[in-house]
Amino acid sequence: MDKKHCKKHYDVIVIGAGATGAGTARDCAMRGLSTLLVERFDFTAGATGRNHGLLHSGARYAVTDRESATECIKENMILRKIARHCVEETGGLFVTLPEDDLEYQKKFVESCRLSGIDAEVIDPAEALRLEPAVNPDIIGAVKVPDGAVDPFRLTTANAISARQHGADILTYHEVVDLPVSNGRVTGVELLDRHTGERLVVDASLVINAGGIWGHLIAKKVGVTINMFPAKGALLIFGHRVNNTVINRCRKPADADILVPGDTISLIGTTSSRVPFDQVDNMDVTQEEVDVLLREGVKIAPSLAYTRILRAYAGVRPLVASDDDPSGRTISRGIVCLDHATRDGLEGFITITGGKLMTYRLMAEWATDMACRKLGHTGVCRTAETPLPGSEENVGEDKPRKSHIIEMSTDQLAAQGRHGSLSSEIEYKSDTDDALVCECEEVSVGEIKYAIDKLHVNNLVNLRRRTRLGMGTCQGGLCACRAAAILGNELGKRDEALCDLASFVNERWKGMMPVAWGQTLVEAQFTSWMYEGVCGLEPCKDNIKETHQQ
Amino acid sequence: MKYNSIIIGGGLSGLLAGIRLAKAGQKVAIISSGQSALHFSSGSFGLLGSVDGHSVTNPVEGIKNLPAVHPYSKVGAEKVISHAAEVKNLLSEAGLTFKGDATANHYHLTPIGRCRPAWLTLDDYATCEDLAAIKWKKVAIINFKGYLDFYPEFIADELKKKGIVSVSYTLSLPDLERLRKSSSEMRATAIAKYLKGDNLDLFATEINRVLTPDIDMVLIPAVVGLDSEKPLVDLRSKVKAPLSCVPVIPMSVGGLRCQMALRRYFESLGGVYFLGDSVSSGYMKAARMVSVETVNLAPVSLFADNFILATGSFFSHGLVAEPHKVVEPVFNLDVRVPSDRDEWFRKNLFEAQPFMEFGVDTDPQFRVKKDGKVIENVYAAGAILGGCNPLKEESGAGVATVTALEVADLILNQK
Numbered sequence: 001m002d003k004k005h006c007k008k009h010y011d012v013i014v015i016g017a018g019a020t021g022a023g024t025a026r027d028c029a030m031r032g033l034s035t036l037l038v039e040r041f042d043f044t045a046g047a048t049g050r051n052h053g054l055l056h057s058g059a060r061y062a063v064t065d066r067e068s069a070t071e072c073i074k075e076n077m078i079l080r081k082i083a084r085h086c087v088e089e090t091g092g093l094f095v096t097l098p099e100d101d102l103e104y105q106k107k108f109v110e111s112c113r114l115s116g117i118d119a120e121v122i123d124p125a126e127a128l129r130l131e132p133a134v135n136p137d138i139i140g141a142v143k144v145p146d147g148a149v150d151p152f153r154l155t156t157a158n159a160i161s162a163r164q165h166g167a168d169i170l171t172y173h174e175v176v177d178l179p180v181s182n183g184r185v186t187g188v189e190l191l192d193r194h195t196g197e198r199l200v201v202d203a204s205l206v207i208n209a210g211g212i213w214g215h216l217i218a219k220k221v222g223v224t225i226n227m228f229p230a231k232g233a234l235l236i237f238g239h240r241v242n243n244t245v246i247n248r249c250r251k252p253a254d255a256d257i258l259v260p261g262d263t264i265s266l267i268g269t270t271s272s273r274v275p276f277d278q279v280d281n282m283d284v285t286q287e288e289v290d291v292l293l294r295e296g297v298k299i300a301p302s303l304a305y306t307r308i309l310r311a312y313a314g315v316r317p318l319v320a321s322d323d324d325p326s327g328r329t330i331s332r333g334i335v336c337l338d339h340a341t342r343d344g345l346e347g348f349i350t351i352t353g354g355k356l357m358t359y360r361l362m363a364e365w366a367t368d369m370a371c372r373k374l375g376h377t378g379v380c381r382t383a384e385t386p387l388p389g390s391e392e393n394v395g396e397d398k399p400r401k402s403h404i405i406e407m408s409t410d411q412l413a414a415q416g417r418h419g420s421l422s423s424e425i426e427y428k429s430d431t432d433d434a435l436v437c438e439c440e441e442v443s444v445g446e447i448k449y450a451i452d453k454l455h456v457n458n459l460v461n462l463r464r465r466t467r468l469g470m471g472t473c474q475g476g477l478c479a480c481r482a483a484a485i486l487g488n489e490l491g492k493r494d495e496a497l498c499d500l501a502s503f504v505n506e507r508w509k510g511m512m513p514v515a516w517g518q519t520l521v522e523a524q525f526t527s528w529m530y531e532g533v534c535g536l537e538p539c540k541d542n543i544k545e546t547h548q549q
Numbered sequence: 550m551k552y553n554s555i556i557i558g559g560g561l562s563g564l565l566a567g568i569r570l571a572k573a574g575q576k577v578a579i580i581s582s583g584q585s586a587l588h589f590s591s592g593s594f595g596l597l598g599s600v601d602g603h604s605v606t607n608p609v610e611g612i613k614n615l616p617a618v619h620p621y622s623k624v625g626a627e628k629v630i631s632h633a634a635e636v637k638n639l640l641s642e643a644g645l646t647f648k649g650d651a652t653a654n655h656y657h658l659t660p661i662g663r664c665r666p667a668w669l670t671l672d673d674y675a676t677c678e679d680l681a682a683i684k685w686k687k688v689a690i691i692n693f694k695g696y697l698d699f700y701p702e703f704i705a706d707e708l709k710k711k712g713i714v715s716v717s718y719t720l721s722l723p724d725l726e727r728l729r730k731s732s733s734e735m736r737a738t739a740i741a742k743y744l745k746g747d748n749l750d751l752f753a754t755e756i757n758r759v760l761t762p763d764i765d766m767v768l769i770p771a772v773v774g775l776d777s778e779k780p781l782v783d784l785r786s787k788v789k790a791p792l793s794c795v796p797v798i799p800m801s802v803g804g805l806r807c808q809m810a811l812r813r814y815f816e817s818l819g820g821v822y823f824l825g826d827s828v829s830s831g832y833m834k835a836a837r838m839v840s841v842e843t844v845n846l847a848p849v850s851l852f853a854d855n856f857i858l859a860t861g862s863f864f865s866h867g868l869v870a871e872p873h874k875v876v877e878p879v880f881n882l883d884v885r886v887p888s889d890r891d892e893w894f895r896k897n898l899f900e901a902q903p904f905m906e907f908g909v910d911t912d913p914q915f916r917v918k919k920d921g922k923v924i925e926n927v928y929a930a931g932a933i934l935g936g937c938n939p940l941k942e943e944s945g946a947g948v949a950t951v952t953a954l955e956v957a958d959l960i961l962n963q964k
Contacts, residue, residue: 444697481697
């Protein structure tokens with residue numbers, strides 16, 4: 001959306017377009033509040049785009065945090081219905097290795113039962129049959145309803161839904177100030193990161209859904225939220241090693257979850273506290289890579305010789321309880337703060353804590369609070385109303401006439417990515433079916449659709465919407481093609497080449513910590529290809545999205 | 550099987566060394582695993598385009614400023630230049646017409662319209678004498694419908710900055726329309742297979758149809774002339790204005806043409822080219838390599854008096870990186886690599902990356918070392934030498950060919 005179409009005043013302005021912010025904007029808009037969603041970079045640029053993509057059953061929290069576990073399993077079942085095009089029902093296993101205590105399994109299964117999670121103890125041989133990638137030496141296995149969820153798709157779908165219900169969205173607009181008048185936040189002052197322009201938009205209520213950055217946003221109006229950035233690093237493997245989520249059945253620790261997602265598998269995470277001045281600068285260290293690999297190989301031995309595509313890290317927004325200023329009591333649960341009652345500041349609430357799995361519930365809590373404060377009566381319908389793309393059972397209702405596929409593989413891939421929205425991809429010109437990204441089968445038509453409809457300004461945005469450049473070549477071949485299309489469609493070809501250079505560099509950032517074997521070969525090829533053959537150079541003044549995956 | 554020399558690696562370096570040795574009457578075998586860096590070539594070869602970030606106009610002068618570890622410094626400036634001249638002759642004998650020479654760099658046009666320094670450029674590829682100016686007045690840029698690896702708009706933008714007007718046309722041919730039905734088939738080498746014979750006539754007619762008299766240059770994507778330069782010569786004779794190719798996203802049609810022409814020339818000189826094979830082990834006696842075994846020919850051993858290792862860098866698997874070390878996979882030779890992985894890389898991909906300079910350790914005569922000891926009859930040539938950043942220097946092809954001729958000479962001059 002262009003800010004020229006932005007209204008002067010909204011009922012609600014939501015800050016932050018992660019899953020929580022986009023979900024909150026959706027809920028507010030669905031309940032009839034006029035809503036603006038603002039984001040300093042792109043959708044999913046923070047923790048939302050930098051995690052496992054695990055559709056938690058809640059089993060992981062069952063022993064240590066039953067409240068979270070119960071929330072998880074409820075939301076898990078909801079997401080399977082409302083976000084089916086973002087979810088893959090892989091099932092999950094909690095396996096006990098010879099070095100782990102099998103006694104823990106009993107406690108684990110009992111805790112799952114109490115949390116309402118269906119956990120079934122199975123024979124290790126049966127587990128191996130279900131998931132051949134699992135370590136054959138396991139001594140115990142429990143089946144749970146884990147799955148995989150694509151956080152990029154999920155967030156985009158929430159944003160699209162918000163827009164369909166009348167919300168406005170501004171990406172690349174950073175909140176630089178929260179104007180306060182008579183003890184009340186009256187709106188936001190935004191900086192357009194592309195043009196450098198500033199604008200003030202008024203709102204009856206501002207909702208802070210900025211994740212770890214929410215701490216800094218609240219600080220602008222003198223409000224302190226006791227947050228602790230906790231860094232988690234993950235590795236992406238070059239293909240799907242496993243088809244079932246594999247967890248270690250032990251007290252949560254480093255690198256004990258292996259999740260399949262689309263064409264790849266992910267191992268994670270580590271956990272370490274980082275200072276606030278580092279939250280925009282998430283480099284994965286050699287030590288983290290080594291730990292992830294060492295522990296990952298114990299879960300699935302083939303990881304030892306599987307190509308690692310890249311490494312990345314995200315920051316969990318952990319929140320300390322308000323009654324413990326020392327910050328020792330960390331809650332992983334949802335934190336919804338009304339700064340009027342808490343800090344004497346009207347017109348401002350913060351929704352934080354929680355996790356990707358509970359984004360919808362977080363949005364519901366925040367919207368409930370917003371409605372209460374604004375005297376608005378609206379009922380939450382987000383638990384029943386499917387997200388755009390998930391309205392119907394795409395491709396499942398029609399019986400196949402024969403084994404011959406009626407769609408091209410890139411059309412099938414697009415359907416997998418966008419669900420029923422893939423019907424909006426127009427193959428207007430007869431060259432729109434040409435393939436741009438061969439690893440992930442992204443066509444010219446899909447790219448044009450993403451540019452038109454999904455708030456795409458640059459190649460990183462495009463990658464998050466379509467998976468372009470996420471495959472084994474890491475953009476080595478497709479990025480140049482996509483840059484040309486983007487430059488032509490947006491009419492900014494000079495920027496397109498700067499963007500191409502920063503995209504190639506951003507891909508390298510994730511490859512560098514794991515640049516050995518084929519990954520180093522790929523990096524050397526990419527360098528030769530872009531710097532050597534094309535003569536591409538990085539631009540100095542390019543907008544830098546510091547926090548990228 | 551017994552040879553005078555066995556060359557491991559069948560890319561630009563291995564082929565040039567093989568041709569030089571075979572021409573001198575040696576019985577030579579090349580063992581090639583397949584693809585080489587030539588397959589990803591821009592159609593231009595660089596000798597030395599830049600030193601320490603300063604562009605070099607005359608490589609002869611630039612070589613004098615290189616550090617001692619650089620392969621050129623080991624060869625010596627004068628010999629680099631004489632080898633370079635010989636390289637151009639050998640390429641020409643192989644049926645490859647190049648323009649340019651070692652005393653003055655020219656520039657070649659890239660797929661996005663930028664200019665990169667070059668020593669030799671295939672005759673049919675577009676070049677400019679210097680960065681500031683190109684002599685063309687009005688350029689027609691031709692692309693094929695649905696072809697995504699060539700960027701007329703980017704090229705037009707760059708030409709405009711130099712004051713050159715351009716017009717773009719998108720053409721198609723019936724055979725290419727059929728090719729296009731499969732959404733991943735519109736790639737350079739696939740197109741090149743169709744652009745000969747009648748299709749080439751058709752293409753020339755289509756180009757001529759859109760040409761206006763004021764157009765003094767036609768730029769087409771480099772997708773013509775896979776087996777030889779003949780289709781391009783034909784096309785140029787049929788099109789009514791001067792015509793040049795612009796490199797595209799690999800696979801490189803020009804590079805493949807070089808690879809095939811050099812192999813044909815090598816074989817015509819009596820050389821044996823084992824394609825799709827790789828050396829699995831070497832048998833040493835004292836400080837000499839006696840024989841090697843290959844994957845396909847084992848248990849038969851290949852014996853030779855001398856061996857040349859021209860297996861390339863990481864990209865060609867001449868070097869293989871593991872999490873905490875880099876190995877030379879054929880003979881497990883000594884490599885010059887820092888032990889801490891953090892020292893291998895820079896965070897900005899466009900900075901000079903240390904890993905680009907990794908290579909095997911050699912004595913001043915390019916003989917490789919194992920466990921600190923020189924192997925007396927195994928030489929290294931090309932990218933596996935390391936000691937320079939071929940990307941930043943634009944010296945990859947130069948190092949490959951010059952060191953190939955140098956080690957060939959060292960072998961031929963043995964007493």
